Amino acid sequence: MFQIMLIEDDPSLFQEIRERLQQWSYGVYGVKDFGNVLQEFTAVRPDLVLIDIQLPKFDGFHWCRQIRAHSNVPIIFLSSRDHPTDMVMSMQLGADDFVQKPFHFEVLIAKIQATLRRVYNYNTERVELRTWRGATIEYGRNTIAAERGTIELTKNEMLILKLLVEQKNRIVSREELIRSLWDNEHFVSDNTLTVNVNRLRKKLEDLELDAYIETKVGQGYMATEEVQVL
Structure with missing residues (x-):
């Protein structure tokens, strides 16, 4: 089972995303302390991170930088903001994809599946x-x-x-x-x-x-x- 870390501060949206992901047999970990995301990430060691841009204390860009300094785990941003610069910034920070809110869950699942398939199938190939x-x-x-x-x-x-x-x-x-x-x-x-x-x-x-x-x-x-x- 792939473990997904969901960094989303909207309780109702978090619950909905978690239930949808669990229907696809993904494990979902929700951040408990938005001031110590990196510490929780290090403890959980997820296979993929879903992260909102607008978060309490520090925004998603901050935590993406922190995670990228320690890991190449795939990261997908979620955002209700429609500024093109947000997508550019997320990719410059090393995110793998960007999903605009509101979104169809079928699109989100497809992007998660494609990212996991690309990253982990790729990693299991013999060294070339x-x-x-x-x-x-x-x-x-x-x-x-x-x-x-x-x-x-x-x-x-x-x-x-x-x-x-x-x-x-x-x-x-x-x-x-x-x-x-x-x-x-x-x-x-x-x-x-x-x-x-x-x-x-x-x-x-x-x-x-x-x-x-x-x-x-x-x-x-x-x-x-x-x-x-x-």
């Missing part, structure tokens, strides 16, 4: 190594290492890099990337992919590899590799 531009990519550990050091990527960032590197020197369409990341592109903003790619590039700057993820306007993205001439 790939080289790209002199760097070593270890898919099973979500790391990429080069002479300048080693960086750790989130699940989404690694999946984007994997898709691009496996088809290096070829344009991978935005639609293909979105389908691979979120299963159902109908519920995903095109801007969400842009934010994730930008986050990946930002991390690759430390290895001086960011320039080799090229944007092909109106088409998609491409990981370039020098072609060896024999």
